[in-house]
Amino acid sequence: MNEYRMLSTSGILGYGYAEESLRIGMSWNPHVIGCDGGSTDPGPYYLGSGKSFTSRLSVKRDLRLMLQAAVAAKIPCIIGTSGGSGGEPHLQDTAALVREIAREDGLSFPMALIHSEQDKASLIARVERGATRPLAKLPPLDRATIERAERIVGMMGPEPIARALDQGAQVILAGRSSDPAQWAAPAMRAGMPAAPSWYAGKMLECGAEPSVPKEPDNIFVWVRDDHIVCEPPNPIRRSTPLAVANFALHENSSPIHHTEPGGLLDTSECRFEAISDRSVKISGMTWLDAAEYTIKLEGVERAGYRTITICGTRDPVLIGQIDDYLSVHREKVAAKAASFGVPPSDYTMVVRTYGKDGVMAGWEPERTIRAHELGFIIEVVGKTQDIANAVLAMARTSMLHADFPGRLCREGNMAFPFSPSDIEMGPLFRFSIFHVVTPNDPFEMFPIEHEAV
């Protein structure tokens, strides 16, 4: 084969796309369609809680159109990082949605679920064999960190996805997967070389991002022996060299070296050429097989329970002395919390000041406040939800009523926009595992389960 065609429907399954884009894209005869289902970008909560950051209603809409199109065209439909984080609850929720759509629409197809949640005992055995190493300056992985984790996933490469296709699946729901892997898998399985197959994956992983105007929508990629071509089906969009260049830098630490489970995609010699006013040819990518196959692990642990409140001040006297006010406020809260039995070690309070440094915190170079109003989010993370609620309630009332020099607004210092004012946010998770593991082979950590839908 000297050409392989792939259609990606959106940035993330559930972010939406134009139905007309899918109709046009399908008329270009893709060999496979799909969409990335997730990311770590929305933060650690979703992996920890087992919930998705996308809504069931919008995911169902995006999935329904894709399943109808794939069944009609008799081509595979592949979803990467199902349910947002690719853990077992995320995968099962997505599978339930697929079954529900199939039942409603009278569709039937062979489906594969590829599991990526890792059991703690097997990971501890891997640590003890010395098969793990840290990323991003984290400490080496140990038994205690694994035992504390709420949920841990491995990020699969293309091999389990290709195997599920070999075994006859038409709809594939992958757990956590490297973003380009769901595209590299079918392209390489069809005989295309690794370099353009992986690069195609990089261009497809966020839908229409390598086009302008930038908005969640479809993107279509033609993979050929030594290059790829990228074009958005929607006639209102255009892929341009600048749009492709912009996207080539997306979410990677290096623009030229992209580490994947089995090797390295080197884009240092790439060329971007406009071949029409709305399509771009990319060539010059190379692939280097890694000396050892590695799988990235992502895990989160519970760091406490959070409650927040939102308020603002319009008082210039207070704004002029806000730093002093907030440090006095912190002392008052500590004293009052101690008086009802909560020591400082049981909670952390953070006051975010919008209009000052709410966006950049310690990185904010602008030290002068020019705003006529300031917004605050007061946040308390406690050892328990009760502690967080209690300290936050005290922090809220202290913020409203505390005295300060020159105070004229003696009925209250803050405008609270909501009743109830205090918002219980539940458990707070933090990323605790960001390590790589060398598995025995690319498949053993990712069991494939087939079913007839």
Added chain:
Amino acid sequence: MARIRDIAQVCKSKNAGPFMVTIDVLFEDHDLYRQVKATGVLNAGLFARLYGVNEADVLFTPYDTAAAFKATLPRLVPAGDIGDTDVYGAQQHAPLLDVEVPVNLQPR
């Protein structure tokens, strides 16, 4: 002299994983990119100063193909951890906008 905000087409930040943030500056005009690159103003040391991190922790890469500069540095707080202000890392680019580069702008 010209400010980055007046000569670049893209200046953006985003997470590169939960522990790093990556900042990109792109130029549509490859000649202008080459001029900016030749001044040497954009380098790891600049990002270290703007963000108060060690220069050794800044991965700085000019990418000629894309007429772009990329700098990746450790986040102040891991994404979503206590005290993080920007879970996606999407609003950490502003200090770069006012950096001045000694290039001569031709009227376009």
